[in-house]
Amino acid sequence: MSSAPSSALPTVPAASCDVAIIGGGPAGLMAAEVLAQAGVAVHLFDAMPSVGRKFLLAGKGGLNLTHSEPLAPFAERYGVRQAQVAPWLTAFGGPEIRAWAQGLGVETFVGTSGRVFPADMKAAPLLRAWLQRLRGQGVAFHMRHRWLGWAGDGALRFQSPAGEVRVPARATVLALGGGSWSRLGSDGAWVPLLAERGIAIAPLRPANCGFDVLCAQAPAGETRRAFLQELLGQSPAPAVGWTPHFAQRFAGQPFKTVALSFTDSQGCAFHRRGEFVATATGVEGSLVYAVSHLLRDEIEAHGHATFHLDLLPDHTPERVLVEVRHPRGSRSLSSHLKGRLGLDGIKAGVLYEHLGKDGMNDPVALAQAIKALPITVVAARPLDEAISTAGGVALEALDAHLMATAVPGVFCAGEMLDWEAPTGGYLLTASMASGRVAGEGALRWLRRSGD
Numbered sequence: 001m002s003s004a005p006s007s008a009l010p011t012v013p014a015a016s017c018d019v020a021i022i023g024g025g026p027a028g029l030m031a032a033e034v035l036a037q038a039g040v041a042v043h044l045f046d047a048m049p050s051v052g053r054k055f056l057l058a059g060k061g062g063l064n065l066t067h068s069e070p071l072a073p074f075a076e077r078y079g080v081r082q083a084q085v086a087p088w089l090t091a092f093g094g095p096e097i098r099a100w101a102q103g104l105g106v107e108t109f110v111g112t113s114g115r116v117f118p119a120d121m122k123a124a125p126l127l128r129a130w131l132q133r134l135r136g137q138g139v140a141f142h143m144r145h146r147w148l149g150w151a152g153d154g155a156l157r158f159q160s161p162a163g164e165v166r167v168p169a170r171a172t173v174l175a176l177g178g179g180s181w182s183r184l185g186s187d188g189a190w191v192p193l194l195a196e197r198g199i200a201i202a203p204l205r206p207a208n209c210g211f212d213v214l215c216a217q218a219p220a221g222e223t224r225r226a227f228l229q230e231l232l233g234q235s236p237a238p239a240v241g242w243t244p245h246f247a248q249r250f251a252g253q254p255f256k257t258v259a260l261s262f263t264d265s266q267g268c269a270f271h272r273r274g275e276f277v278a279t280a281t282g283v284e285g286s287l288v289y290a291v292s293h294l295l296r297d298e299i300e301a302h303g304h305a306t307f308h309l310d311l312l313p314d315h316t317p318e319r320v321l322v323e324v325r326h327p328r329g330s331r332s333l334s335s336h337l338k339g340r341l342g343l344d345g346i347k348a349g350v351l352y353e354h355l356g357k358d359g360m361n362d363p364v365a366l367a368q369a370i371k372a373l374p375i376t377v378v379a380a381r382p383l384d385e386a387i388s389t390a391g392g393v394a395l396e397a398l399d400a401h402l403m404a405t406a407v408p409g410v411f412c413a414g415e416m417l418d419w420e421a422p423t424g425g426y427l428l429t430a431s432m433a434s435g436r437v438a439g440e441g442a443l444r445w446l447r448r449s450g451d
Helices: 026-037 053-058 071-076 079-091 094-103 124-136 191-195 221-232 244-250 286-302 317-325 333-341 345-360 363-371 426-448
Strands: 017-022 042-045 108-110 115-118 140-142 146-150 156-160 163-167 169-174 201-207 211-213 254-263 269-278 282-284 305-310 373-380 388-393 410-412
Touching (some): 017 026, 026 042, 026 124, 026 426, 094 108, 094 426, 169 426, 191 201, 317 333, 410 426
Parallel strands (some): 017 042, 169 410
Antiparallel strands (some): 201 388, 211 373
8 A cells, every 4th residue: 555645745743733633534534624624724643654545445446436326225224323324414425425526626427336436446546636635725644643542631642653742632533443454544442542531332343244154064954953053052163164175166256146135033134136255264245245234233143144045046946946857867967057057166066065965966955955045154254354344433422513422522433433334335425424524513613612
């Protein structure tokens, strides 16, 4: 990430400032823009050598800025936090982000999925233009300044290349990210600092994450359920992962054109077509990320979650059974499945993985597995591997302007707040929108305090 546009930003000594923004991701930068446009002296601090590192990484394969959905379905993507997030989006949602990008000289387009991208698909030019505008508005950037909390007199403490410095600020905006991708700066180290000041924090949990599968050696049917219960009662944790043969052959390969169905113990149902990837120990990718919050919560409640995979969503169960039963003569079963149903590669491999030789030779069991293959996951991948995090600063601990009620003058924004959303532009949109809310809140606080 050494090529980040902000790597050359100067470190400007600051004895005091109107507003200190801690965290140089999209939420912090957006808060800085709101305040700087109003003529406020803004100092932005970040522990990393440059700002926007996760933003740049997110744009590596094409920066998904936002989504073109109307506001109502857009807001529904935030689940239990829909009521709190919707007002942010009303003020600064998809259309506003597109207009904002255009104001930076970056045109956008809507892809076939409804996602919105810069015309050149790149994050760096947009970030470069944004930082140039912020510098022109007087925002001072302080890189390699790791926040250590508050001093006894209320000043902000930072560990800097020159040693510890203290910065009095009339207002503070915290935009410190969640707990994933710590190498890019989001390490969750802020949790105890805020908890010590009486700000309620929900535990950080992985979101948009992969999962480890239950080992495929468990027997089928009732025996499998008993086996699962036995494993879950053991210490250490149950054996996980694909068989060595499957992992060596298929790890990193995608399941394409499949449908995933899952209903949790509360009756919440999910069904969607898409694709995902087999990992060495389980599954990850867009289709898995879309259902990850339900799988994660089910695992936390019951120790495991089982989703069903339709390997041929364009085929009816009746047709699959007919084709499986079709006489194959001297052809091998693998050749038969490929010729009659187009099943080969990883799809055939996962059937062998779960059914074994006996199950593969049972036409009814095979046809049922093709249309509804049960895959049990027993653990989310570690927090630092997740695309984003759930949990964080409880929204109930903040007022409508995202100010902490326990620490007046301190505002919070971005992924460090307790909300989550799927990929597809929803994460970035809410992060930027919350940054605007926090920036406007800090401006309101300054004016109310006598600015």
